Amino acid sequence: MDHKLELYYYPECPFCQRVLAAIARHGWEGIELKDIHADPEADATLVRVGGKHQVPCLFIDGEPLYESLDIIAWLEKTLG
Numbered sequence: 001m002d003h004k005l006e007l008y009y010y011p012e013c014p015f016c017q018r019v020l021a022a023i024a025r026h027g028w029e030g031i032e033l034k035d036i037h038a039d040p041e042a043d044a045t046l047v048r049v050g051g052k053h054q055v056p057c058l059f060i061d062g063e064p065l066y067e068s069l070d071i072i073a074w075l076e077k078t079l080g
């Protein structure tokens, strides 16, 4: 099962750090990182597609998933 995964985040956000730490810990690869503070286009996309300005948000094949714990749970279930 191959998904396109994009994590919208910014580095200072502790909830984003929680997701990034889980990614590093598990060695999950292939997750594109979109720093919304460094990338205004990503910032606009987050709100346009996701409907709210909240990070972290994982886009799974273009579908937004908010909430750090839900994101980690989905990644664990899907990537192992």
Ligand SMILES: N[C@@H](CCC(=O)N[C@@H](CS)C(=O)NCC(=O)O)C(=O)O
Pocket: 012, 013, 014, 015, 016, 053, 054, 055, 056, 066, 067, 068, 069
């Ligand atoms: N319960 C959420 C909390 C996420 C949250 O509060 N994110 C903050 C940044 S740390 C946010 O997006 N604030 C709105 C903003 O920065 O515009 C989670 O666990 O992901």
